[in-house]
Amino acid sequence: MEEESRFGFGESHAKVILIGEHSVVYGRPAIAIPLKTIKATSTIKSREDGQIIIHSERFDGLLADAPSDMTGIKKLILDAVRKQNYQKGLEATLKSMVPIARGMGSSACVAVALARALFSFFSLHFSEKELLAAANIEEVATHTNPSGLDAATCASNTPIWMMAGKIKRIPINLDGCLLICDTGIKGQTSEAIAAVKKRLGSAAKETNALFDKLQELTLAAKKQLAKNDLLGLGQTFDAAQSVLKTLGVSCDELDEYISVAKDNGALGAKLTGGGRGGCFICLTKNAAQANELAQKLSLTGVRQTWIEPLADKEEKNVL
Known part of the structure; x- marks a missing residue:
């Protein structure tokens, strides 16, 4: 193959944590689902001048000059170049629909x-393990100690179950739609995690009881996803949001938006991710209801919405 003809393409998608936020840090289970309509793409073409160029919304220029918040991207590209002993240049273009700091796996999506x-x-064949190991180069640089949940979900076409650091795919057989809503408020994940840790130190028994309740709800959600129990999952969402609010990881704005969503027909609604801003998710019967709810929420200040169908009859996993 002539070097000038080299070309590569990769695609990924966003994710949200369906249930199990925060308690997953303490060994309880969590479920994350892929958002296949919210994508990131990457194209790479060769250059004869030996330069490595990157084009993205965050930076456009020589990879060596990329800002510190793109260190993970830089390491991922340079690691591949080194391993393949590639002596010529390349030009990478990154495009992403995933908003940053909203709990939707923006960095992992781009990395995958x-x-x-x-x-x-x-022109390399690769396994899922090799793909996630490569993406992890970026994730470690960006997040220091990532759980691996984000990258695994961004690379998967089916929900991911994570417990005590172990990850596996689980089936989904659920009619209905998920409405993902961006509050426009940057999520305060580190603050929320610190608050939960402090609460655990001062009220261990009560906090562990809340973690146990979230585990119970996550186990219920797993069954509801597999058995097409849409109404049951909505009730599980509501119960999980109540626990997360008690944990102190919600906020007034999230509580108000979730209340509006429930008043306007959502089967269930809860925050997703770290909390204290970011996104929340609403369960609806169908796309029409999701669209109607999205319009009403936009009038109350919700910044952006996405609708994700939950029914997936194919359940194919393409690396």
Whole structure:
């Protein structure tokens, strides 16, 4: 293959944690689902001048000059170049629909898309394990100690179950739609995690009881996803939001938006991710109801919404 003809393409999608936020840090289970309509793509083409160029919304120029918040991207590209002993240049273009700091896996989504593009560029076959290991190069640089949940979900077409650091896929057989809503408020994940840790130190028994309740609800959600129990899952969402509010990881704005969603027909609604801002999710019967609810929430200040169908009859996993 002539070097000038080299080309690579990779794609990924966003994710949300369906249930199990915060308690997953303490060994309880969590479920995350892929948002396949919210994508990131990466294309790579070769250059004869030996330069490595990157194009993205955050930065456009020589990879060596990329800002510190793109250190993970830089490491992922340079690691691939080194391993393949590639001596010529390349030009990487990154595009993402995933908002930053909203609990939707923005960095992991881009990392998976870029890793796939690099494997494609170098004409390499790869396993899921190799894909996630490559994406993890970026995630470690960005998040220091990532759980792996984000990258695994961004690379999967089916929900991911995580407990005590172990990850596996679980089935989904659920009619209805998920409405993802961006409050426009940057999520305060580190603050929320610190607050939960402090609460655990001062009220261990009560806090562990809340974690146990979230585990119970997560186990229920797993069954509801598999058995098409839409109404049951909505009730599980509401119960989980009540626990998260008691834990202190919600906020007035989230509580108000969730109340509006419930008043306007949501089967269930809860925050997703770290909390104290970011996104919340609403369960609806169908896309029409989700659209109607999205319009009403936009009038109350919700910044952006996405509708994700939950029914997936194919359940194919494409690396």
